[in-house]
Amino acid sequence: MKIATWNVNSLKVRLPQVLDWLATVQPDVLCLQELKLEDKAFPVAEIEAAGYRVAFSGQKTYNGVAILARGEIRDVGRDIPGFDDPQKRVICATVDDVRVVCGYVPNGQEVGSDKYEYKLRWLAALTEWLRGELTVHPRLALLGDYNIAPEDRDVYDPAAWAGQVLCSEPERAAFRALTALGLTDAFRLFEQADKSFSWWDYRMMAFRRNMGLRIDHILLSPPLAARCTASAIDKAPRKLERPSDHAPVLAELA
Numbered sequence: 001m002k003i004a005t006w007n008v009n010s011l012k013v014r015l016p017q018v019l020d021w022l023a024t025v026q027p028d029v030l031c032l033q034e035l036k037l038e039d040k041a042f043p044v045a046e047i048e049a050a051g052y053r054v055a056f057s058g059q060k061t062y063n064g065v066a067i068l069a070r071g072e073i074r075d076v077g078r079d080i081p082g083f084d085d086p087q088k089r090v091i092c093a094t095v096d097d098v099r100v101v102c103g104y105v106p107n108g109q110e111v112g113s114d115k116y117e118y119k120l121r122w123l124a125a126l127t128e129w130l131r132g133e134l135t136v137h138p139r140l141a142l143l144g145d146y147n148i149a150p151e152d153r154d155v156y157d158p159a160a161w162a163g164q165v166l167c168s169e170p171e172r173a174a175f176r177a178l179t180a181l182g183l184t185d186a187f188r189l190f191e192q193a194d195k196s197f198s199w200w201d202y203r204m205m206a207f208r209r210n211m212g213l214r215i216d217h218i219l220l221s222p223p224l225a226a227r228c229t230a231s232a233i234d235k236a237p238r239k240l241e242r243p244s245d246h247a248p249v250l251a252e253l254a
């Protein structure tokens with residue numbers, strides 16, 4: 001089973017790239033973030049024509065998440081239960097024997113800002129919800145744009161980013177709280193090249209200079225981590241014209 005996550009930064013703009021990528025890579029599950037479109041505008045027909053079923057939770061201009069799957073999508077849930085939030089950032093579903101959770105963590109804007117505090121509250125609510133979900137769904141995968149670089153090796157210039165949003169200690173502590181639930185970073189199960197990143201700013205020729213951060217992750221519960229045979233970042237879509245600023249991240253489960 002091949003599962004993947006990709007912040008597409010506008011599905012309307014990136015739909016041809018997504019369809020091409022589905023045809024080429026053929027993942028069994030693809031989680032998308034930052035759809036930037038309302039549900040009524042979601043390209044259901046095009047996705048189904050590509051051989052995928054879909055569940056989505058859209059929002060005009062910002063946010064929005066979706067799960068695409070080649071198999072049946074069952075027991076769909078949206079948002080974090082009990083957390084009052086108008087932003088569409090979470091969708092979950094069962095595909096085969098895997099509980100798939102697609103999340104788009106708030107950016108946080110700036111350390112100390114209201115949006116930063118919202119991000120930390122959001123992450124705490126996510127963690128507590130997942131604590132219960134894991135008792136019901138022991139085979140669980142949390143995929144998405146976390147907007148957190150967990151370690152200095154996930155940042156092209158750790159000194160420049162020290163204490164900044166995406167790299168601050170409270171954010172990294174929130175990431176560790178997720179792994180403390182028993183979740184494992186699939187990418188770090190395997191030896192990876194130095195300076196492996198999933199996001200590059202559009203400015204300053206950041207992609208060409210590999211000035212990036214690894215902020216897109218796949219966390220796996222113990223039964224899935226034991227089945228994981230590979231994990232990688234696919235930089236090819238980032239090289240296209242008008243790309244998303246994120247690259248897809250994949251994991252393969254035996």
